[in-house]
Amino acid sequence: MLRYAYYPGCSMDTTGVTYRMSIEYLARKIGLELMEIPDWNCCGASSAHAKGKWQALALPARNLAIAEKRLPGLDICVPCAACYARLLAATAAIRESDETRARIEEITGVTVKAGAEILTLMDVLGTDEGFAACAAAVERKLTGLKVACYYGCLTSRPRAITGVQNIESPELMEKIVSLSGVECVDWDFKTECCGGSHQVDAPAAARPLVERIFRNAKANGAQAIVTACPMCHLNLDMREEEINRKMGTAYDIPVYQFTQLLAVAMGASAKEVGLQKHFYPAFKRLDRTLRKAGTLQ
Amino acid sequence: MAQLQFDNSASLAEKIAADAGVTLSDCYQCGKCSAGCPMSASMDIQPRQAVRLLQLGMADELVRSRMIWLCASCHMCVDRCPNDVDLPALIENARYEAQRIKLCAVPEVGKFNDIFMENVKNFGKSQEVILEGAYNLLSGNLLQDMGSVPHMLRHGIVGPEIRTVREREHVRRMLTAAEKEDEGC
Numbered sequence: 001m002l003r004y005a006y007y008p009g010c011s012m013d014t015t016g017v018t019y020r021m022s023i024e025y026l027a028r029k030i031g032l033e034l035m036e037i038p039d040w041n042c043c044g045a046s047s048a049h050a051k052g053k054w055q056a057l058a059l060p061a062r063n064l065a066i067a068e069k070r071l072p073g074l075d076i077c078v079p080c081a082a083c084y085a086r087l088l089a090a091t092a093a094i095r096e097s098d099e100t101r102a103r104i105e106e107i108t109g110v111t112v113k114a115g116a117e118i119l120t121l122m123d124v125l126g127t128d129e130g131f132a133a134c135a136a137a138v139e140r141k142l143t144g145l146k147v148a149c150y151y152g153c154l155t156s157r158p159r160a161i162t163g164v165q166n167i168e169s170p171e172l173m174e175k176i177v178s179l180s181g182v183e184c185v186d187w188d189f190k191t192e193c194c195g196g197s198h199q200v201d202a203p204a205a206a207r208p209l210v211e212r213i214f215r216n217a218k219a220n221g222a223q224a225i226v227t228a229c230p231m232c233h234l235n236l237d238m239r240e241e242e243i244n245r246k247m248g249t250a251y252d253i254p255v256y257q258f259t260q261l262l263a264v265a266m267g268a269s270a271k272e273v274g275l276q277k278h279f280y281p282a283f284k285r286l287d288r289t290l291r292k293a294g295t296l297q
Numbered sequence: 298m299a300q301l302q303f304d305n306s307a308s309l310a311e312k313i314a315a316d317a318g319v320t321l322s323d324c325y326q327c328g329k330c331s332a333g334c335p336m337s338a339s340m341d342i343q344p345r346q347a348v349r350l351l352q353l354g355m356a357d358e359l360v361r362s363r364m365i366w367l368c369a370s371c372h373m374c375v376d377r378c379p380n381d382v383d384l385p386a387l388i389e390n391a392r393y394e395a396q397r398i399k400l401c402a403v404p405e406v407g408k409f410n411d412i413f414m415e416n417v418k419n420f421g422k423s424q425e426v427i428l429e430g431a432y433n434l435l436s437g438n439l440l441q442d443m444g445s446v447p448h449m450l451r452h453g454i455v456g457p458e459i460r461t462v463r464e465r466e467h468v469r470r471m472l473t474a475a476e477k478e479d480e481g482c
Contacts, residue, residue, distance in 0.1 A: 010423040014455050041421040041462045046370065047413035050392055050406075052479025058471045059417070107474045109467070157372035158385070167376050193335045193371035200432065200442070201409035205339035205367055238445055277452040279445065 002129055005071040005116065006034035007063055009083035009230070010042050016080065016230025018274035022259035023079060023121065025273060029266045030133035032124070034077060037067045045082035046197045049089075057100070058107050060090035065110040079121040079259075081229035082196070085154035088118040092161045120155050121259070122172050122228055134179050139267045141181025142286065143293040148187045148222035149173040149258070150213065152232040156191055167191060177226055177258045180265035181293065187220040189213050194235040210239045214251040224285060225255045233257055240280045254282040264290075307354030313394060314351060316482070317386035324348040324382045330374035340364040344374050344384055351387065356394070365391045366403035393482065405436050418472050421462025426455050 012020040027034055040063045049056035064087065067076055078084040094101045094114035105111055124130050151173060156164040164170060168191060174184040192213060195206030213236065217225050227233040237255040244251055260273045264286060270276065275283045314321050330344035331337050337344060342364040350359045359365065365388045374384045401407030412431045416424050433439050449455045462468055 010460070011425070013460055014425045015449075017454055039463045041465075041468045042417045042423045044417070047410040048417075049370070049389060050366075050410050051396070051414055052393060052476065053389075053482065054475040054478040055414070055472060058475040059468075062468065062471065103478070107478055108471045153369075153371040153373070157376050159376050160381075191373075193369050193373065195335075196369050196371075197409060197413075198336070198367070198369050198406070200429070201405045201436075202339070202367060202403060203441070205336060206369070208338070209335050209369075274452075277454060279448060 001033075002031055002124070002133060003033040003074060004035065004077040004119070004124060005067045005074040006036045007040055007043070007067075007076055007078045007083060007087060008036065009078070009080040011080060011230035011234075015234045018260060018277050019079060019230050019233065019257045022257055022263040022268070022273040025263040025268045026134070026137070026259055026266060029137045029263070030130070032130070032133070035071050035074065037063055037076070038070050039066065043083040043086040045080075045086045049086070054103070054107055056086070057090050057093055057104050060087045061094065061104045061108050061112050061114075062110060063087065064090060064094070064114050064116070065108065065112040067116060068113060075117040075119055077119050077121055077124050079228070080231070081120070081152050081154040082231055084118060084120050088161055090114070091116075091118050120228065122155065122176060125176050125262075126172050131176065131179075134176065134262060134266075137266045138179055138181075138262075140265055140290065141293055142261060142265060142289050143181045145182045145224060145285070145289040146185050146222050147177065147182045147224045147226045147256075147261070148185050148217040148220065149177060149190060150217075150225050150227050150232060150236070151191050152227070152229050153191060153193045153196075155228060173226065173228060173258055177261055180261040182226075182261060185217075185220045185222045187216055187222065189216040194232045196231060196235075199235050199239065207239065207243065210235055211243050211247060211249065214240065214243065214249070214253055217253060218251060222253065225253055226258045226261060227255060228258050237282075238279045254278065254280050254285050256282060256286075261286075305354075306357040309360070309394060310351040310354045310356035313356055313359075313387060313390045316390045316393075317383055319383050319387055321348065321352045323380040324352065324378075325380070327379065329377045329379065330382075330384055333373045333377050334368075335371060335373065336367045336369055340367055347387065347391075348382060348384060356391070359391050360395045360398075361400060361402060363402040364388075365395065366401060366406040393479070397480075405438075408432060408435050414472070418469050419465070420459060421465035421468040422460050424459055426457075427459075 044059035198206035
């Protein structure tokens with residue numbers, strides 16, 4: 001059964017709104033039940049772990065504890081890569097040492113076992129059941145659109161806790177997003193960092209990270225970049241025109257969440273997945289692709 | 298200049314390594330970490346040199362460096378390290394030691410983190426509008442990213458509403474307890 005505890009994270013209500021809209025659309029389409037953890041709090045990314053070890057563990061631990069109590073037996077689906085990393089790190093620390101767990105319980109005042117698995121939305125849709133449900137829900141194909149799947153850092157690293165085998169070139173997003181009919185290009189920057197919050201607090205140092213992601217995607221023939229994280233998406237989508245203006249480049253690459261492409265293939269309209277909300281124009285590329293490919297496969 | 302709490306830099310290096318769970322002699326200075334680090338171009342000390350400083354017992358140089366604050370915690374270094382040296386953990390613990398002496402060589406990063414955590418303490422959730430606004434005020438970069446605001450308002454990406462945790466007192470209580478625990482580490 002496609003039923004999971006769900007940790008959306010703070011960005012989903014603001015800068016990650018298009019991710020949220022497309023997740024909700026596809027969840028309805030494929031019968032995926034995402035049970036939001038009641039009264040969840042911020043996971044602490046990306047500042048708590050710079051401030052202190054116990055602050056970084058306490059915040060996710062409260063969410064894990066509530067999920068255990070209110071949504072027992074369910075694994076936890078976390079679509080944001082940064083939130084995923086924090087919940088996963090806390091889970092690993094609690095499981096690894098009883099002493100750590102006891103201290104966390106003392107600090108938070110709640111008991112926590114961390115028995116649930118922490119999964120990205122890609123993990124969930126990549127299961128046999130999730131994948132089959134997605135495949136069955138596709139109504140039209142985005143044939144001819146060449147995309148570069150961009151994972152960013154935290155869905156695969158650090159390997160010691162994610163268990164991802166191929167941290168340089170994961171394939172899961174390609175597998176899932178291909179259901180929408182797009183062609184995934186081979187490229188080099190799948191798991192390079194977007195700079196995270198340094199795009200705000202160290203912009204001069206961090207901006208080149210975004211530029212080179214666009215550069216490599218373009219060099220490998222991508223017409224669009226696909227992400228699986230609200231932060232990665234914002235950092236690419238919001239900075240593209242500024243980079244073109246300031247660095248004299250001419251990138252013309254809309255950035256989509258992988259769930260937006262799936263939802264559109266499942267019949268969603270542009271508005272239903274928030275294409276008009278993008279900073280870099282995102283509607284035309286999909287519209288043209290759909291017209292060329294024909295609406296139905 | 299602020300004083301380190303340790304008598305000498307060598308014992309501080311040992312503490313940072315122990316807290317990070319790293320055996321410093323595991324690093325044989327191959328440099329794969331520096332080669333793969335996306336932020337290395339802006340760093341005053343390269344990732345490879347960070348471990349070297351600790352090996353040589355020169356922790357104070359690392360603690361005072363900009364590099365520990367420019368690290369984006371992307372974990373490329375540790376995942377490419379042939380000997381699994383957990384450099385992000387070393388950097389994290391060097392940050393903790395820097396904060397102990399109220400030092401942050403990239404003040405903007407320190408301000409961002411402070412505002413972020415203050416928000417979480419007050420509301421239980423991160424408030425992007427308050428975070429960006431307060432950051433611009435406190436960092437003096439008043440107009441940073443303001444060009445994006447009309448778009449965000451027009452499309453309802455951000456708005457005036459504040460989203461809070463119902464039990465935000467619980468979050469505040471546990472963060473206060475965690476801060477105490479972190480100070481004692």
